[in-house]
Amino acid sequence: MVKKVVENFKVEYLQVMDENGKVDKKLMPNLSAKQIKEMYELMILIRTFDDKAFSMQRQGRIGTYICYKGQEASQIGSTYALNDKDWMFPMYRNTAAYIARKHPMSMILQYWSGDERGLKSPDKLNNFPLSIGVGTQEPYAVGCAWASKLKKEKNVSFVYFGDGGTSKGDFHEALNFAGVFKVPCIFICENNQYAISVPIKRQTNSETIAQKALAYGIAGIQVDGNDIFAVYKAVKEAADNARKGKGATLIESVTYRLCDHSTSDDAKRYRSDKELKQWQKKDPVDRLEKYMKANKLLNDKYKDEVAKKAKEKVEKEVRIFENIKDPDPDDIFKFTFEEMTDELKEQNEEIK
């Protein structure tokens, strides 16, 4: 009879920059001052957009909107580490990633006003439409990654989902498939502590989400999701490995949404003020600012300029959006089949 340990696992956690903006030089990824400024400007742009969009919902100018405040580092750090040719599979909270990947903000507003045309990816952008269904997008990303592998392309696929999404079957199927077929796919779990109102403790009994990767034989790492350098570094390494044929990685980006789940939610009903305040101290934008200030990359003038530019950009996109003509209701019926069926014609008549 034999009883022995057949496998040992460890789960790594990565933080490059602490809450005060201090970085560990050994861990700091190779980023130029220009690149860091680009990242910062993107973060300010998407935060400005988020605030504006939220405000516009309250003014009745757009419909339900999903805010992402607090998750900027997680989304910008990851998209910044990837190439335009890589394929993105976002979920509904990834508007920031969308903007970073050059999807026009006016179209994003269009989408959140109920006009599906807003999700039509402009040519040459390798962005898939965001997924509203929780945890449905992972298998698509794996399939896409597999296609890249078979075509011997160097693209990776990366997919976003939340902590809640890891309880869905598709997540596990996707990870398993990615492991078995060693596909170039990066799974980015933005663990923002809540699936709407369900806290992470009720979501999984695992200490981390990252460790779920190990069961499927792929790499897994937990990163400080409010540390843009840590997210960047982890995603960059995962992408490098994927391109080298070393397979998939699951990255758990530990973060927090500083806003409600959506414009129809009131997070105060399930989150304490104390908890919120603790996380506000870890605000990813403030943290990067602290770093940049200490490293002479940011002064008040630059900061104001960036804020002003972002505001102008967003306002311009709002104007573009508000001049988009409403879609024709007939479109609902027109584009289901190449030719309208008798039933559709009849239904179309009904709305006239």
Add this chain to the structure above:
Amino acid sequence: MAFEFKFPDVGEGITEGTIVKWKVKQGDKVNSDQILAEVETDKAIVEIPSPKKGTILKLNHKEGDTINVGEVLAVIGEKGEKVSKKALKKEDKKPYTGSVVGFLEEAPEEEEVSKLKKADAKAGKSIIAAPKARKLAKELNVSLENISGTGPGGRITEDDVKKSSSGKPAAKVTKKYDLFGYVDRVPLKGIRKITAQKMREAVSNAALVTHHDHVDVTALSDLRKIEKEKAAKKGVHLTYLPFILRATIKSLKKHPFVASSVEGDEIIIKKYYNIGVAIDTPDGLIVPVVKGADQKKLYDLANEINTYVEKVKKRKIDLMDLKGGVFTITNIGVIGSTYFTPIVNYPETCILGTGRIEKKVAVRDDKIVIRKIMPISFTYDHRVLDGAEAARFMNDLRNILEKPESLVK
């Protein structure tokens, strides 16, 4: 022109909110996106930011007031600009533009709006109603054009539809198609419904088996020809059915389990011979019961069956005439078909079906001959009868029908 900021749907489908706190007062200068008020909805307390930069010319409600979606919350414009009286009205029934593109376009004057509304109504366009309200209107045969909505921004609610439909007949409209094409919907009612229930009852309670056989009715056919003429003279229309009925009873008497029913742990063997005869009508199948059929003469049976047919056709049959059967005969042959699998008239346990009589090639004394053949199908409940007994019942029935002389007596 001053901008009227209407209270939007800040949740998903909210209709009203309560003003908790004003963050600005009349005459204040405000920036775009500056918070104007806190409003409590059934979902949350939300801050309402200003959509415009300007001066607050008018705040339309006091703290604690309820405001409906679509009502003017505040008027924002240039300092000293006059506020139109219309904007001060609490109830604003302009078409709901809701949280959609273009909400910020400057609203036309009230008069213009009503003109537009009328013109649009003619064109059948500016009706604001949820699909559910539209569906209800269709069902109640109410025209939406004539209803003025009381919902947010003049949206027609289901209540509005219901109110304006009072007194009108409610015509239930159902879809004329399903996922795959056009369909007709026929209510399952009357005889059809009873048949459906009975059949379901039989199939779910009994263990049904069907045996098939064929009977050489050449002799019966000859006999019937003679008897038919005789009967006609007495005003009786004689079909095959009275012969088959009598033959069945003769065989039933030899096989008592065939005329039975099951109640709990008991098989009830019927000692009376009330035989049901299935009659096809435009409304469905009706089965009158010939009571004490073993006591009746051939012509009497023929008369009784013919009377039932007449009564059934006129739908004047007495309910009692449909009850008390122990066995049923269903003759599909008059219409067509040979073999089939009749379903018992539950709680009866057996049923005989007869098919179309046809001339067939048969072998008699090693010679090929032409004979008149009647297919028969006998369904029984295997709970009370086994195949051997069923076969014996059919053998006896066949023998009697093939030597039919005794049936006339």
